[in-house]
Amino acid sequence: MTVGFFTDTTVCIGCKACEVACKQWNQLPDDGFSFSGMSYDNTVSLGASTWRHVAFIEKPASSGEPDDKFSWLMMSDVCKHCETAACLEVCPTGSIIRTEFDSVFVQPDICNGCGYCVSACPFGVIDRREDDGRAWKCTLCYDRLGAGMTPACAQACPTESIVFGELVDLHERAAARVDALHAAGHTEAYLYGVDQAGTDGLHAFFLLTDEPEVYNLPGSPVAPSKTTGRAWRSMVAAGVAMAVAAVASARSAR
C-alpha cells in the first residue's frame, strides 16, 4: 500500500498544530526559542529535530486597495518521501529503507552518521543531529501507521490542509481540488511533485499557488542517481588512463 500526504496550501491557516503534534508524538527536542524576524516563522526550516515546518510568505497585495498591504501564503512543509529517494539510494549502511507503506524511513539503530544523505537530499530535508550524531527526518509516523493510525500532523490539522491517505486517492482528490480552484478563477493553483522527472514523483505532494522557489522548494530537483552513471563512466575512463600512465611510465626506465 502506497500512502502519503497531500498538503493543500490554500486552506492552511498557519496554526502550526502540525509542528506541535509532530514534536510531541515523536518526542523531538526543541530547536531553541529564538526570534527569526521572518514573519510568523520562527521554525525557519526542516531539520533533524523539525519534521514539519510551516512557512509564512507575505506576498505583496494584488488588489490595489490602499489598506491591502499583503496577502498570506502558508505552507506546511515535510519530507517528500520521494519515489526515487536520494537519501535512501546513497545510504551506505542500509539504515534508510523503503517501508511496506512505500515511505522512506531512517532506522536509528543502524545509522552511523556518515552524513551522505544530508548532502544528497535535493530538498534539504534530512539532517544530522549534533548531539546524537545520527541522521533524522520525518518517519511518516511509521509507528502510528503500523497501528492503523493517521500520522500525527494530519490528525492534528484543523482545516484538512494536510490530508493523509493512499496516494492514488490523494492524486484524485488533489486534481479535483485544482479543478475547483481553476473554476473559481484561481488559475494559478497547481500541483507540485506529482509528475516530477528528477524524483519520479513525491509521496508527499503539494497544491501551490506560486512558484516553488517562493516556498523554498526546488524548481527542478534531481535525485543524484540520475547523474551517477555519467560519473561512473568518467571514473572508468580516467582509471584506464591512469593504468596506461603507470605502465607507460614504467617503460621509460628502460
Place this chain on the structure above:
Amino acid sequence: MTYYDVPLLKRTVWKWYIPAYFFLGGVAGASSTLGLAFPPLRRRCARLSLVMLSAGTVCLVADLGRPSRFANMLRVFRPSSPMSMGSWLLAVYGPAAGASALLSSAAGTTVAGVTGVPLAGYTGVLVASTAVPAWQDASASMPALFTASGVAGAASLLMLAGNDDASARVVRRYGIAGLVGELAAAAALEAEVGDARPYRENPLWRAAEALTATSLLLALPRRRNRTREVLAGITGTLGSALVKFAVAQAGHISTKSHS
C-alpha cells in the same frame, strides 16, 4: 524571489577529515598502481600507500557521527551508493595494501595495484552523487579530476624520496601525466558546471591550480636536478591536496547560494 534567503539545501556535515581522506586515499591508490607497474619501486610505493591509507581510514572513522558503528558500512552492498562501493573497495584494498607493505606479498601488490585504480577515482563519483550544485553539475569531470590528482599527489610524494635515476624517470613521467590531467580536468570542470564562480573565485582552487602548474613546469625539464625535483614534489603534493579542499569549499559556497 527566495524564502527569506534561507538556503534550500543543508550544508554538508563533513568536516575537514573528508577532503583530507580524498587526498590520502587518492595518493594511496595511485601509488599502489605504480608499484605494481614498476617493480623496482614496489616497496617504496607500498609503504607510501599503507601510511596514506591508514591516515585516511582514521579520517573516515573520525568523521562519522557514530564512529563506533563504522562497521555498519559493510552491512549491505548497495551499488546505488558510491560510498557503499567505496567501503567494499577499501575492504579489499586495505588488507592487500597491508600485505604488500608488511609481508611483501606478491598477491597483495597485485590486488592493491588493481583496486588502487578505482580507489583514486571513486571519491569523485561520491561527491558528484549529491544535490550540491557545484558537485552534481560536475559529474563528468569530477572523477577525472580526483583520479589525476591522486596520480599527481603520489608521484609528487615519491619525488621527495631519493630515487635512483631510472626510478626518478618513471616517477617524473607518472607525475607529469597526473599534473597535466589535473590541470585539464580542472579546466573541464569549470566549463562543465553551470555556475563556475564557487571554483573560479575560490582562493583555494586558484592556489591549487597555481601550485599544480608550478610543479608541472619544474618537472618538465628532462635533466635531473635534485633541488628542482624536491620543489616539484612539494608544490605537486600541496596542489593535489588543496584541490580536494577547494572542491569541498566550492560545495559549501554553492549550497549557501543555491535557491
